[in-house]
Amino acid sequence: MNNSNLGKNYIIRLSEYKNALSRFKTLGFVKVFSDNLADSVGVTSVQVRKDFSLFGISGNRRGGYLVEELIEKLNDILGKNEVQNVVLAGAGHLGTALTKYKGLEKEGIKIVACFDIDPSKIDKKANPPTLSFDELFEFIKKNAIKIGIISVPENAAQEVAEKMMSAGVKGILNFAPIKLRGIEDCIISYVNIELELENLIYFVNATQKSKKNKGGVK
């Protein structure tokens, strides 16, 4: 099953704790308890402490954690001290939305270039520039890019992924609704909005039905 979709959610949770801590800091908090973080992120306080202990983060018994210090440690673990340069393939609606999205840059993730097959979309002066697919391989090599985002149509995704990997990309976030065949040392993650919606719709319908059967609605 390769190394696609790692079931290790603690990193995602660490990021969430970090985001919550930023908000706490804005509110003037100096220290927090695991309970505060738990409430904010929607997990239990044991989960929080367990996650921390995994990385040797410790607080003060009875005194919780110092916000500043904790943010520092989390940033360190998450590699937030250096900007991560990524490339994006596919300057369609979604791809464009991603390049315009401020949230990534705020997190130290920078889309340094887009690539598209459509000549009318190419714009070398833009920020980030949109370049031709032909330049993808060279660009990745030259700039030692390790992360690629794929937001091209389903039928082009595999080819793009292969080009990225052959140029040295080690992690791909794929928005195309298809499983990619990867190579040994490249991690492939998926975001599939349709699937999420279908899943949500299923469970909403399921609970609605079970409620009706129980006579919840007349």
Add this chain to the structure above:
Amino acid sequence: MNNSNLGKNYIIRLSEYKNALSRFKTLGFVKVFSDNLADSVGVTSVQVRKDFSLFGISGNRRGGYLVEELIEKLNDILGKNEVQNVVLAGAGHLGTALTKYKGLEKEGIKIVACFDIDPSKIDKKANPPTLSFDELFEFIKKNAIKIGIISVPENAAQEVAEKMMSAGVKGILNFAPIKLRGIEDCIISYVNIELELENLIYFVNATQKSKKNKGGVK
């Protein structure tokens, strides 16, 4: 912890099987084996059969499954026989990308209206129309909408969610990078692109480092 993010991934997998089957059908397949589906989706064949057995789907020992029949059954389970109408709050870059995205309509999911606070974005004649936030509540009630997508900025997300829920929405897909406080009978799912990227970046860096330490690169 309410009922947010249900850990029941079998529905997502059923959708993936269904998508794979459509491709198989296009290729002229009449029957498939659990192994074919497994390869296509990236799971094991046992997983496929286990998932099917969960819903009483059975094939022919030695003969696999009939593609047509299987698609039929999956569509039935997934509620694909009727169009699902959803509303979308936040006509920013991401929201707009979603309304323009063909993949949803193909799956029987229809965004029937967008809502935005910015008057300059309002366009009642568009398809889907973009309406004022003031009309959100009424629209949901009148059209008995059960599903809402939130792609507004972080600080507006909670308020929008509450308005949706009070109007009768039972499922929310939230793109804002913040945990929403929901009510008992509403399911809240999350798509957080930053988090996915941060997670990916972490594991890429982690494996790169461990490789270096093992002398994988000189």
Add this chain to the structure above:
DNA sequence: TAGATTGTTAATCGATTAACAATC
């Protein structure tokens, strides 16, 4: 029949949670 595939029961694995000891 022999071989391949399905379907299910039992075992395993990993992640979460409960219980509790440590200590500020």
Add this chain to the structure above:
DNA sequence: TAGATTGTTAATCGATTAACAATC
């Protein structure tokens, strides 16, 4: 000290996988 919180070990839970029986 008493009370609250952290940190960890053990128990639980759920999901995946292995093993194998059923059967086409």
